[in-house]
Amino acid sequence: MRAKILKTTFNLIGKKSVKDVSMREIAEACNITKPSLYYYFKDKDEICYTIVRYVLDDQNKKIKQYIEQNMPLKDILTDIFQKTFNAKLKKSLGFFLHMVDYIKGVPALEKKFKPLKEENEKFSKELFKMAAKNNNIEQNKVDLAHYLFESCLYHIVFAPRKDINLEPKDIAMSILKAIDYKNC
Numbered sequence: 001m002r003a004k005i006l007k008t009t010f011n012l013i014g015k016k017s018v019k020d021v022s023m024r025e026i027a028e029a030c031n032i033t034k035p036s037l038y039y040y041f042k043d044k045d046e047i048c049y050t051i052v053r054y055v056l057d058d059q060n061k062k063i064k065q066y067i068e069q070n071m072p073l074k075d076i077l078t079d080i081f082q083k084t085f086n087a088k089l090k091k092s093l094g095f096f097l098h099m100v101d102y103i104k105g106v107p108a109l110e111k112k113f114k115p116l117k118e119e120n121e122k123f124s125k126e127l128f129k130m131a132a133k134n135n136n137i138e139q140n141k142v143d144l145a146h147y148l149f150e151s152c153l154y155h156i157v158f159a160p161r162k163d164i165n166l167e168p169k170d171i172a173m174s175i176l177k178a179i180d181y182k183n184c
Contacts, residue, residue: 002040005030006054009047014094018048018102048099049112055096056116060123073131073181074172077149081168084156093157124149131181141179148175 008029012021023044027037041047066076087093103109128145131137137145152171156164166174175181 001030001032001036002050005032005037005040005047006051009044010051010095013048013098014092017098018044045109045112048102049116051095052099052113052116056120060120063123063127067126067130070130073127073136074169074176076127077172077175078169081152081156081171084153085164085168088156088161096157121146121150136182137179145175145179148178 005026009021009026012026012029021044023037024034026044026047027034030037041050066079084093103113125142125146128137128142128149131145132139132142152175156171
């Protein structure tokens with residue numbers, strides 16, 4: 001039942017803002033009573049946190065796989081950007097867009113979600129540390145590479161698709177050229 005609640009909430013919030021989705025609405029969409037919903041989750045914030053945790057854990061696991069497979073950085077970045085474009089086209093980024101708006105300016109929520117964000121950043125930064133370890137990026141450019149990567153992801157997620165005139169491979173190559181990557 002927890003999985004159904006999470007999936008249902010993800011879909012509801014993808015269509016509306018987090019503020020506009022109530023626990024009653026989640027319970028009704030799951031065909032359960034509100035008390036039953038509260039048996040599984042204490043509030044909507046806990047449901048949202050669990051969803052974000054699950055998605056970020058999955059992303060971190062994928063990044064670990066990239067590192068373990070020792071894939072070329074160009075291929076890794078291209079794959080990540082392609083998956084982000086695909087999620088945008090499938091409109092499955094709606095949940096995260098609404099979550100960002102919901103969390104902003106609410107200190108308790110920002111504090112709760114901060115460790116998740118930091119952990120995800122740590123894993124994505126590992127990609128660039130791996131490249132530095134292999135002498136493909138100068139050590140002093142790891143932070144720049146990560147910043148460019150995060151900026152491009154942010155732009156893909158938040159910009160209208162029509163405003164993004166590059167393909168994922170082109171975005172990856174632009175980052176690699178900007179940091180003087182040695183194996184383009």
